[in-house]
Amino acid sequence: xxxxxxxxxxxxxxxxxxxxxxxxxxxxxxxxxxxxxxxxxxxxxxxxxxxxxxxxxxxxxxxxxxxxxxxxxxxxxxxxxxxxxxxxxxxxxxxxxxxxxxxxxxxxxxxxxxxxxxxxxxxxxxxxxx
Numbered sequence: 001x002x003x004x005x006x007x008x009x010x011x012x013x014x015x016x017x018x019x020x021x022x023x024x025x026x027x028x029x030x031x032x033x034x035x036x037x038x039x040x041x042x043x044x045x046x047x048x049x050x051x052x053x054x055x056x057x058x059x060x061x062x063x064x065x066x067x068x069x070x071x072x073x074x075x076x077x078x079x080x081x082x083x084x085x086x087x088x089x090x091x092x093x094x095x096x097x098x099x100x101x102x103x104x105x106x107x108x109x110x111x112x113x114x115x116x117x118x119x120x121x122x123x124x125x126x127x128x129x130x
Contacts, residue, residue: 006098010054010061016104017049020091029083033074056107057100071115072122081112 007013024030034040054061088108092101
């Protein structure tokens, strides 16, 4: 078995992001959210994700935006976040090992937990107002 390197540069991030979203597009739970409901334009979304993860892992990339805001209208719940995180971790583990790989998985876990918690709170709050 070939030894794996750590995530070291933008080329590695592109491999991670491209492979991860290929898996998302094949996932029966996530693909309809991304492709049908959100109608993601992959040619513009993927470069944004490269900048996002480059910023998270290396403090570079020029990502600007509020990723949580884009998730508010989506019909997503715990199952979606679990699938997203499982695919992300699987993809990192498929190609990489080391400190940055572990950091990427931790950051993804924090993002999934935070987004899920905020959406549950917001949806609960909306239901309380009815």
